[in-house]
Amino acid sequence: MPELPEVEVVRAGLEPAVTGALITSVDVRDARALTRHSGTPEHFETELTGRRIVAAVRRGKFLWMPLAADAADPSTPDEAIVTHLGMSGQMLLRVPGAPPERHERIRLEVEHPEHGPLSVVFADQRTFGSLAIDALLATPDRAAGGRGSALPVVPTQVAHIGRDPLDPAFDAAAFRRRLARTSSGIKRVLLDQTAASGIGNIYADESLWAARIHPETAASTLPTRAVNRLLAEVQAVLEKALAEGGTSFDAQYVNVNGQAGYFAHSLNAYGRTGQPCPRCGRPIVRVSFMNRSSHFCPRCQRVR
DNA sequence: GGAATAACCTGGATGC
DNA sequence: TGCATCCAGGTTATTC
Numbered sequence: 001m002p003e004l005p006e007v008e009v010v011r012a013g014l015e016p017a018v019t020g021a022l023i024t025s026v027d028v029r030d031a032r033a034l035t036r037h038s039g040t041p042e043h044f045e046t047e048l049t050g051r052r053i054v055a056a057v058r059r060g061k062f063l064w065m066p067l068a069a070d071a072a073d074p075s076t077p078d079e080a081i082v083t084h085l086g087m088s089g090q091m092l093l094r095v096p097g098a099p100p101e102r103h104e105r106i107r108l109e110v111e112h113p114e115h116g117p118l119s120v121v122f123a124d125q126r127t128f129g130s131l132a133i134d135a136l137l138a139t140p141d142r143a144a145g146g147r148g149s150a151l152p153v154v155p156t157q158v159a160h161i162g163r164d165p166l167d168p169a170f171d172a173a174a175f176r177r178r179l180a181r182t183s184s185g186i187k188r189v190l191l192d193q194t195a196a197s198g199i200g201n202i203y204a205d206e207s208l209w210a211a212r213i214h215p216e217t218a219a220s221t222l223p224t225r226a227v228n229r230l231l232a233e234v235q236a237v238l239e240k241a242l243a244e245g246g247t248s249f250d251a252q253y254v255n256v257n258g259q260a261g262y263f264a265h266s267l268n269a270y271g272r273t274g275q276p277c278p279r280c281g282r283p284i285v286r287v288s289f290m291n292r293s294s295h296f297c298p299r300c301q302r303v304r
Numbered sequence: 305g306g307a308a309t310a311a312c313c314t315g316g317a318t319g320c
Numbered sequence: 321t322g323c324a325t326c327c328a329g330g331t332t333a334t335t336c
Contacts, residue, residue: 001329032313061330087329088314103314126313128330184307193331201329291310292329 002085004164004198004238006246006261007061010091011148013256015056017093017118018065020074021110023048024117033105033122036082036132036157047133048081053110059146059167060197061085062158066136066149082134082155083122089129093256094119106131132157143169164198165235166242176227179219186222186230187215187294199234202247202270205295207234209269214301215294221304240266269295 002010026048028034028041037044051067054074058064062084066077083091092101096109101123108120122131134155139145145154147167163170178195179186189195190204199207208215210233213226222230241247246261254260264271268278273286277297286293 003330035312084330086313086331125315126329128313182306188307191330290308290329293327 001087001200001202001247002089003061003200003203003241003247004166005203005241005263007058007063007085007198008147008166008242009246009255009261010085011056011058011063013093014063014065014091014120015148017112017115017256018053018110018120019055020052020114021112021118022052022071023050023108024111025049025109027107027109028105029100029107030105030127032127033124033130034132036084036130036134039133044131044133048108053081055149055151057146057148059154059158060161060164060193061200062146062155062161062197063091064134064146064155064158066151066153067133077136077151077153079133079135080155082132082157084129086124086126086128086130088125090121090123090254090258091256092121092123092254092258094121134158141169141171161193161197162195164238165196165231166198166238170196172228172231175231176224179222179227182219184219185216186213186219188290189219190234191290196234198238201292201294202267203234203237203241205270206237206268208301209296210237212300214303215289215296217304269297271295 026045031041052071053065054068054077055066064080064082066080068074069076069078096117096119101121103123103125105124106122110118134157136153137156137159139152139154142152144150175196187204190199211230241263244263247263269284272284274283280299282299284295285298286295
């Protein structure tokens with residue numbers, strides 16, 4: 001499932017292909033891919049045609065492509081195409097005229113000043129992902145909105161999302177304060193994108209395993225040392241997954257060229273129910289949690 | 305206002 | 321072989 005590393009791989013793949021590109025046409029093939037867009041599919045198509053993309057930016061699991069207010073001046077974006085991949089969304093780069101992808105929802109035809117014409121395809125099996133045109137707002141801390149652009153702006157739909165742990169402007173002290181005042185289990189807080197973004201079920205399980213913390217430990221009971229260890233493990237897990245191209249279990253996550261990542265081979269807890277813990281040998285257990293699953297080692301990760 | 309839960313959705317896996 | 325059911329999970333609206 002696309003979490004921070006997977007979305008970052010997609011962003012990095014899109015960046016050289018779309019930065020500076022002019023959108024020449026838009027084809028919305030399935031309106032369900034516009035659930036975050038306030039207008040009609042026709043509005044989406046006509047509003048984007050003729051606009052110039054100035055960057056590919058990411059915060060957490062959100063990806064956006066800022067659009068120049070004036071096609072001749074890329075320094076002043078006022079809106080962006082906001083993308084969330086949901087559970088199965090893909091952003092693919094194809095040559096113009098390429099046959100439709102399975103589950104293709106939206107196709108943008110762009111003209112890049114150096115690379116020429118290109119198709120940017122949004123495909124999504126489970127239709128939890130979506131695209132939208134959204135206004136850009138100034139960031140409250142005046143830091144860059146996300147990775148991929150130095151501009152201190154963020155789409156309105158992303159403004160409520162906290163910075164991710166790999167963001168240079170991530171406020172670790174604020175994250176510690178957030179944990180200190182909530183009685184919820186630590187995994188629930190990790191999945192709350194307003195506390196810290198980019199962490200989903202896979203990397204929450206992996207980070208908690210690495211930090212030896214039980215997922216249901218009340219966040220407020222964690223000592224500062226444990227929170228610092230957890231943050232360090234979150235960052236390490238995300239960095240390692242990013243270096244390995246993300247986690248792919250099936251065809252649900254691929255990069256812009258349709259290739260899978262390798263981090264699934266490095267998982268220690270997630271999806272390893274019944275297999276020995278790599279640290280102590282005790283079988284990894286799976287429990288139901290928030291309509292999904294938690295995987296942990298009952299010996300290494302004990303409830304405090 | 306904080307916390308917990310349900311709903312949305314599709315296709316592969318599993319069981320009968 | 322075919323059908324029914326379960327399961328995966330990110331976000332958000334709703335409920336408590």
